[in-house]
Amino acid sequence: MTRILATATIEHIDETISVSGWVNSRRDHGGLIFIDVRDHTGVVQIVVNPEAHDAFSLAETIRDEYVLAITGVVTERDENLKNPNLATGTIEIVAETITILNKSDPLPVAVSDDGQQSNEELRLKYRYLDLRRPSMQQTLKRRSDYYKILRQYMDEQSFTEVTTPILANSSPEGARDFLVPSRVHPGKFYALPQAPQQFKQLLMVGGLDRYYQIATCFRDEDPRADRLYGDFYQLDLEMSFVDDGEVIRSTMEPLIKRLVTEFGGKQLVSSDTPRIPYQEAMDRFGSDKPDLRFAMELTDLSEELADTEFGVFKNTLASGGVVKAIRVEGGASLSRSQIDKFTDIAKREGAGGLAYISYENGESKSPIAKFLSASELDVIKTKMHASDGDTVFFGTDKRETVNKVLGKLRSEFADHFGLKDPNKVALAWIVDFPFYEWDEGAKKVDFGHNPFSMPRGGAEVLTAADTDEKKLTIVADQYDMVMNGYEIASGAVRNHNPEVMYEAFGVLGYSREYVEDKFGAMLSAFKFGAPPHAGAAFGIDRIFMVLSDESNIREVVAFPKNGSGVDVMMSSPSTVDAVQLKDLSLQIEE
């Protein structure tokens, strides 16, 4: 007897076949029992008549999620018995024999997509049951298709796939490492790579020219809804003898556009992808990963209000701050309590309050209007292009704070007014990130993003940077790709010149010896004819999340850790035997 799949039964009318699967539901009519059997392709109805004695008495004992093997005849249903809601609803299988392959206890979580869904904690604890839900099955199959497209594209572009070590070195910059002790090296540790950064650059020195890998990356940092704890995946790539244009325009954009349209079935807001310098993105959108599906840009009104007598604005401007505003279309419909809610959000981001002017029936309503002159009110309305129904919200503080507050509000208002069309995708490149940034904690200048990218202007600019102010104006040839408000890829033209490398660290006061100690392999490699190279890495879990219309990245991963970095199914991390510790020459402090 050939075993066939549930959805395939429909092509085997009048044949005796066998199907296997789980009991999706059982309907016992006393003298007639229906069993819906589910496999990974779908559901098919089994009819058990009393004439099939053994099968019938067995069917009376069957419960949900039992695993069955059934043989029977595929029979077309009478016209009035067909079920249009079921893919196999025109047929049913009249059972001859039933074998219970395994029983099941009543389930702690719902296996069906309709009805109530259990909370995430339980779903993760019983992930193997959660995965039985059709939507989870669909997600994992789609993810497999997604990987195929990635590999096919990279292959078409003549990239070579190389796997790099998982046991690697701890790196002094960046995220916190997972350390791995070894029995044969007491007192020393490997580290799991945060990214294959150094290996891929060494592959360029090795002459591979175009490398890629679907790389597992490990970071011991707190997770977020769009960021997994522990391990996650990047499509990592690196190319020699190219500039940023070739990486961005010729390699990365065509791939992401293919994914968005052909795979994701979504519409690109624009066929060309804007390049926005970091500082401009912060000033216009209040974010280095702006959602560009909607406008609502931040407008600077500091000049227009330079002579205002309104105390709050006046004082801030006098102390070097700014007054900026966003116009919310339809904002006048917001109730007082809704505005209070947005005010709370603004305060949480560091604002003192949230001033606004609403425009209704040709008039402006505002708690602050009485402090502003008629001409000031006029210029605000004109500059903000405000008309009836709109509300203009103000932020006034240090530039960075205002950008942060209004950037957050911009996103919140867009959510509230439904401006984030799930069928559309807006892409952008954020470029020219600051090479160095001010570290408020340490009260000193430090690397902004990563020390491996090329500072624009090279050694010359570095040498000339003799003050903190000058250092902070240097930008890196680095590019982040942004999709609907998510950072989905990051890359850079690398610094392949040992002297520029020494200088980049030298600006921060690090000695040549320090650099050699930390990046010895890279530096010595660069001394043997390193080609100029550039590359990037896509956060492929996150891209898949966006394309799947999910807002939580754990929904698109088979076995994720929870928000505390714990695998509640496997109970990891866990304690280990004293013997294991001793073998590793380790001791745990009490």
Place this chain on the structure above:
RNA sequence: GGGCUCGUAGUGAAGUUGGCCUAUCACGCCUCCCUGUCACGGAGGAGAUCGCCGGUUCGAAUCCGGUCGGGCCCGCCA
């Protein structure tokens, strides 16, 4: 490390201005009935010390303090 928020039968929810709660409903579970259902139907039943500890009170699921756990965010994520 910090902020906000949630925690009530196996599951999902209601109740939370203290008393009418001996805690309600739905799904699931158990027993019985039922030959055309497909979220089958009908009758009956079991199942919760309201996350935990303490306090206020004549009286606490409800108020207060602490604690544990989940979620979101800030920090962090070269």
